[in-house]
Amino acid sequence: MKPIKLALFASGTGSNAEIIIRYFANNPSVEVVFVLSNKEEAPIVSKANSLGVSVTVCTNKEVEDASFLVHLCDSKEIDYIILAGFLRKIPNTLIAVYTEKIINIHPSLLPKYGGAGMYGKYVHEAVLAAKEHETGISIHYVSEEFDSGRIIAQYSVPLLSNETIETIQEKVHQLEHEHFAPTIAREILDM
Ligand code: GAR
Numbered sequence: 001m002k003p004i005k006l007a008l009f010a011s012g013t014g015s016n017a018e019i020i021i022r023y024f025a026n027n028p029s030v031e032v033v034f035v036l037s038n039k040e041e042a043p044i045v046s047k048a049n050s051l052g053v054s055v056t057v058c059t060n061k062e063v064e065d066a067s068f069l070v071h072l073c074d075s076k077e078i079d080y081i082i083l084a085g086f087l088r089k090i091p092n093t094l095i096a097v098y099t100e101k102i103i104n105i106h107p108s109l110l111p112k113y114g115g116a117g118m119y120g121k122y123v124h125e126a127v128l129a130a131k132e133h134e135t136g137i138s139i140h141y142v143s144e145e146f147d148s149g150r151i152i153a154q155y156s157v158p159l160l161s162n163e164t165i166e167t168i169q170e171k172v173h174q175l176e177h178e179h180f181a182p183t184i185a186r187e188i189l190d191m
Contacts, residue, residue, distance in 0.1 A: 003031040004188050007078045008053075009086035010037055012120075014044025015173065016084040016105060016180050021051050023181035029189060033076050038063055038088055066093030073098070080188055083142065084180070087119050092144050100150065102142040103187070105180050107172045109154055110138040114147030124168040127159070134158050135168060137175045139183045153183045 006024070010017040017035060024030040035048040040057045048055045062068040070093060073081060083090070083104040095102060106114060106123075113123045127135045136156035143149035155178075157171045185191060 001029070003029055004079045005031050005033045005077055006184075006188075007033055007073055007076065007081045008035045008048075008084050009081060010035060010042065010044040010084045011039055011087045012042050012044065012085050014042065014047050014085065016176050017044050017082075018047050018051070019177050020082060020084060020181045020184065021048065021053055023185070025051075027185075030185070033078060036069075036072070036086075038086075044085075060088060063088045064091060066091035069094045070097055080184075082184060085120075089146070090142055095142055095144055100141045103152065103184060104140055104142050104147075104149070105176055106138045106140065106147050107135075107169075107176070108138065109134070109136040109156060110140065110147055110151065114138075116146050118147065121165055121169065124165045124172065127168060128163060128165055132159055135172060137172060137179065139180060152187050153179065155179050 008017045008020060021032050024032055032053055034054045034056055035044060036056045036058060037045050038058055038060055045055050081098055081102045090102060108123045113126050134156045136154055138151055139153045140151045141149035155175045157175055
């Protein structure tokens with residue numbers, strides 16, 4: 001049987017992308033075909049290279065030009081696109097071609113703390129300012145509106161009274177590292 005082909009889009013550190021690559025490395029049912037990054041100097045670029053996964057670096061203009069991404073994913077017969085810390089807006093044309101085939105991870109319990117400008121540390125900053133007693137992660141399909149596609153899974157973690165942005169970020173990253181790859185596996189392999 002042909003493996004299910006994944007493209008990973010990542011803009012930064014890529015700790016989630018790295019875990020996904022390692023998680024599926026010995027699974028013949030899933031192939032991580034390439035990593036796309038819009039930042040040449042992003043740590044994920046060298047990480048993916050060293051893990052033997054091909055990397056495409058693109059410009060922000062290319063991300064906005066849906067035909068570039070559609071052609072790239074089409075030419076590599078990509079089945080699912082995984083956004084693992086990809087911080088650019090995905091063009092609507094690509095979302096239309098890959099309806100419920102683009103999976104994003106968001107570092108909050110959506111619908112709280114989602115939307116334009118809510119990413120990375122900005123999310124944790126808002127959670128801290130609101131004195132939330134818990135936060136978490138949302139793994140969801142991408143739809144035209146930011147952070148509002150169908151939710152696949154959410155995981156939460158309690159917050160203490162002395163949290164900082166950094167401790168919240170650490171807790172959220174731990175949840176992401178534990179749950180993102182297995183959630184993708186369950187969703188795309190119908191497990
Ligand atoms: C992750 O926490 C992810 O949830 C967040 O970027 C971080 C990337 O970390 N994504 C968003 O905020 C999307 N709105 P990583 O580069 O170490 O995987």
